[in-house]
Amino acid sequence: MYDYTAGKADWLAHNQPVEGEHANLATAGRVARQDVVTCRLDDRVGSVRERIERSPYGFGLVTTEGGVLLGRLRRSALDCDPGLPAGDVMEPGPTTVRADERAGKLAQRLADRGWHWAIVSTPEGRLIGVAGREELERAESQQG
DSSP states (O other), X not given: OOOOOOXXXXXXXXXXXXXXXXXXXXXXXXXXXXXXXXXXXXXXXXXXXXXXXXXXXXXXEEEOTTOBEEEEEEGGGGSSOTTSBHHHHOEESOOOXXXXXXXXXXXXXXXXXXXXXXEEEOTTOBEEEEEEHHHHHHHHHHHO
């Protein structure tokens, strides 16, 4: 048994501000946008579907009141009874990345898989936002 003491890696994974030579690195956390649709487990599919249809993403995210990510709602899964709770149609535990992941590396991984978005969260699972492949590529190219 040991006592965990948070260090630099933990600080960076929480998307906290940094100084020094690495202060301007392009990372997932710096690119992440917070405009993704979020809802709670008991929100009704009908109201969530309307918000997702107006968003630039093909999905919404289910979180706790404290912002912990629980699942993803794909637009395609929302063609169901509008009275159902979001928790009944969500995909639990979507893949996430940490805020300190380098933008170029993440953009390449997304491209290799044919994906357009990465969900960025803290090590505890709190949602930071969504990083788009194009924005990640742009941030990496502007860096250097």
